[in-house]
Amino acid sequence: MSDDKSKTGGPDRERINTxxxxxxxxxxxxxxxxxxxxxxxxxxxxxxxxxxRRELGK
Structure with missing residues (x-):
């Protein structure tokens, strides 16, 4: 299932979907x-x- 690009905010900004x-x-x-x-x-x-970020040292 694809991300719903109309629902951005908290959870979307805290996770990276590869x-x-x-x-x-x-x-x-x-x-x-x-x-x-x-x-x-x-x-x-x-x-x-x-x-x-921590893993990459950023």
Whole structure:
């Protein structure tokens, strides 16, 4: 099931959905990493943005 792009806010901003190309692209750019680095970090620590930032040292 795709994200409902009309429902943005709290939960959407706290999680990274690596199944959505636009999220991978946007978060990779925002965090200054490659899409593969982002996906590896999410795979390792889960989808929560704060955990991914810590893993990437951002």
């Amino acid at each position: 199944n959505e190309d636009y999220e991978v692209r946007n978060w990779s750019k925002k965090l200054g990493v490659t899409p593969d680095q982002l996906k590896d970090a999410v795979k390792k620590v889960g989808p929560m943005v704060d955990d991914v």
